[in-house]
Amino acid sequence: MKFDFPERTQKPKTGQELSKMYCASCHLYPEPKVLPQHIWKNTLLPEMKNRMGLGDQKSIVSKIGYDEYINLAEKGVYAISPMLSHEEWLLIEKFYIDNSPSTSSPQKTKAENHLQISSVELLKNLDQKQGLTTYFGVHDHQLMTSNVLGQLKVTDLVTKKKHSVQLPSPVVQIKNNSVLCIGGNMNPTQKKLGSLHEFDADFKNQQLIIDKLHRPVDFEHVDLNNDSIKDYLIAEFGNYTGQISVVDGKSKERKIIATNPGARNFVLRDVNNDGQMDFYALTTQARERISLFINDGNANFKETIILDFPPHHGSSFFLLADLNNDGKEELIMANGDNADYSIVKKSFHGIRIFENQKKTWKEVYFFPSYGATSLLEIDLNHDGLTDLVSSSFFVEPEFRKTEQVLYFINEGNFKFKIAHPELPEIRPMTMRLGDANQDNIKEIYLGNFEFQANPDPNYNFIEAVIITPEF
Template identity: 30%
Template sequence: MNKSTWTNQVLPRMAIRMGLSPESINRHPESEALWKSGRFPKDPTILQTDFKTIVEYYKNNAPEIPITQKNAVKIGLALKQFTAKPSRFRRNVGAVNMVRIDEKRQQIFHSDGLNQYLDVIDSKGKWVESLKVGNVPVGFKENEEEFFLTMIGNFSPSDIPRGELVLVRQENGQFIKSKTLLSEIPRPTHTNIADLNSDGQKDLIVSMYGNNIGRLSWFEKKPNGQFNEHIILPRSGTLSTAIHDFNGDGNPDIAALIAQEMEAMYLFLNDGKGKFEPRLIFQEHPLMGHSSFELTDFNMDGQPDFVVTNGDNGEYPSPQKYYHGIRVYLNQGNTKFKKAVSIPLNGAFRALARDYDNDGDTDIAAISYFPDYKTSPRESFVYFENENGQFKANTFRTCISGRWLTMDAGDIDGDGDIDLALGNYAYGPNKAIHVPSFLMNMWEQSGPPVMILYNNLHQHKIKQQQ
């Protein structure tokens, strides 16, 4: 990072966490919660003279201009694989924290975080129905005819626990909130479902990202329908989880990507009774900014791999990070993974790896929530087409018509290929990066909540049948 970011942003925050500035905590509107977290010492943990030496080191050695991306991929505008069409339903400015393609119903579920709705649109982007949920939906998990809706409480960082997990059902053709399963939990971001203790009941695995206070827990479902919490990781920062039997013992294990100061991928190996052994897969430096991962067989060898993005740049005003991008960790067996692919992408926030063009290899669709709008706005969405292990990058011409926070892949129109849905959240941490005023005005006035990218692989067949 450059010198001004170190001296004006990072080091002052380090001083607070080293007990050198307790008055800063006292002035914070959530000071009571911050002190309770135990993350901020009231007494210094380092001598003031030693901290000044650290500050002087960065003043003397940090570059004036931040290091830029190396070997950045040139992004063209010749995207032929997909046709982009905005959703026709728009309540007001895009505030989509979650988007999910339902292939069975050929519908898209998406949130409206500002107005606290769960909205449903059809395969052509037309409104179907809306459910007022009274919170901010960020996760949507279907289990047979039930839907588990994860709601974060506060999209902006907070240690006030307002998160919820609610059960949504369809009755008489309409969605209703049928039951609140969990409430007052610290900013949950993701929920998974699995029988972790072999009792025949579906348990919940909830990533409570929090801020300074958070945890990763599994909630054991009892015969009476109640849930008992078991904490797996008593720290904030878990983004999401994936369930798979990683060590071949027949029990569902948990993979978890943890951000904040840990910036690590863990496996939690299950003994079949709900007891877990942690296994570190990788850990990066505290400024890595991990943002998402998915479990997929990238090299098609029958073993699940990790596709990981790091591009979170929203903590404070900060330059682009040269190490932001997409990384693929290939499964080596015996719970070992090796980094095999690294693609630079400023502000990378989500990457979905699929064989979109059906040519026998794995391509990547990616979004950036913190692109370099000054020099490379095309980073907002990029389709990386795999050509013999090299990736050719293209985007669509209206890629900056929204600020894409979330994305999902699936066959929305029933033609047999893989489409994409991008969710637009315009009001992000705008001070973190430079967002041109003309872009913000466009997002406010006409930016679509959802952009649907229809895969053209089978479109000609549909046209011939019509």
């Protein structure tokens, strides 16, 4: 994130005017009313003050280190010199504190949420006394599980044989035989420790494709430059900084496509029907947005922002699917990320559907759901309409039983019957579809990321859950 403040022709007189000048310079403008007063006062405003060069530099350096501070300052994350006067800052601060509510607004009355009978299989974690699963899914006839220790456990569903592979860091994505490791231990970092590996068919032997990735969380393996060799499109989520990169499948050289933190996931499409693979991307930090990247055929991309969100939105995941069988895809997103600087109940967290109306994406559906994290498209009741499944990692405790996983049963015209499976209380960090027994009935694979600072030695943590919806 880089500050790009506009030049002033006259000095604004109010905190509101100043806030619109400075606070909208790197992301959509946040109104004071969207978050409670204590969040502005205790976390957001102090961080904004630091970013604008008015904070205590010694305190920042003691927290992140001098070299890191200088590196981030050079990238525009922190301003070394003040971007505005102390008096101007006090006006901005007063404006936000005076005009923000004392408490957060509750979510509006939700639609009726039915209990839907489902077959549920629990995988207990016998290897370690935590449920810290970073990947869980099925590939062909193999069940894959990974954890924060970087162990990739493989179970052959035909022969029942098991083996494990030690990788440098936790696995966060597997596609075909390519395995992506986030680097480090899942915590935010500026260190570039992520790596991408290519395995053989049995997932026993592997070779390193590329390392020094900045907290990568997703990738696609697809030919982007017309040389008939698949390349790697990588979402390097990062921390203060991040990027979207392409690794050439032949030379293994890396090209930077976009430089923003929070790259989360991709959807591949040939949008303009020119035979070149384009992609949509979700950015979930700083200037939260969904962008379309058009490919010129040589892996050079032009970015167009199609949806822009404020920095408190909590964007977490998106997909494209045709929900009304009109031949055009809708954009569905989950926005429920509730960490970092504003951990509080948010009425605007949930599942949103956007319809493409004359090249403009318009929101046509919203279901409030605290902590909404991930999405799947699946025909749950086999009626020919695409249904949705959502999971919530940051779900509030009082909704954990009924909203940690939700079924959106499509009834047409963007109307849905809401249901949930009966599950134990977990924290589903990952969710994927699979068909382990090849019966053309998809199962839902949930990886549980449940941490306890002082784990109970007698408590059997759930590693993962397999749901077979029954309709």
